[in-house]
Amino acid sequence: MFNRVAQRESATSHNITGFMSRSKKKAPVSTWCCCKSQKKGKQQSHRRFRRRERMLVFCGRYDKLPFRQWEITEQWDLGGDGKAYWGHSPSEEWYIRLMRK
Numbered sequence: 001m002f003n004r005v006a007q008r009e010s011a012t013s014h015n016i017t018g019f020m021s022r023s024k025k026k027a028p029v030s031t032w033c034c035c036k037s038q039k040k041g042k043q044q045s046h047r048r049f050r051r052r053e054r055m056l057v058f059c060g061r062y063d064k065l066p067f068r069q070w071e072i073t074e075q076w077d078l079g080g081d082g083k084a085y086w087g088h089s090p091s092e093e094w095y096i097r098l099m100r101k
Contacts, residue, residue, distance in 0.1 A: 024099045028087060031080025041078030045069050
């Protein structure tokens with residue numbers, strides 16, 4: 001009985017490492033320059049939006065409430081200058097680097 005349990009555990013742990021792969025993006029899209037993501041800019045934008053919303057509700061000025069975060073923060077103030085589709089070239093080195101997360 002103990003041998004079967006030990007064999008089963010070693011077989012499943014071996015199979016897990018054998019089948020796991022590195023994660024990759026689904027589409028070759030990235031920002032134009034200077035940064036890999038816009039995460040920090042989006043975090044600041046959401047914080048700014050929530051702060052403005054909280055203060056206006058506290059003051060009772062419901063008519064001034066913003067509907068979208070882009071009413072407060074300009075999209076071009078985020079990291080990078082927009083996004084672009086780079087095309088499908090799986091044999092190229094730059095494509096492999098781009099598709100890694």
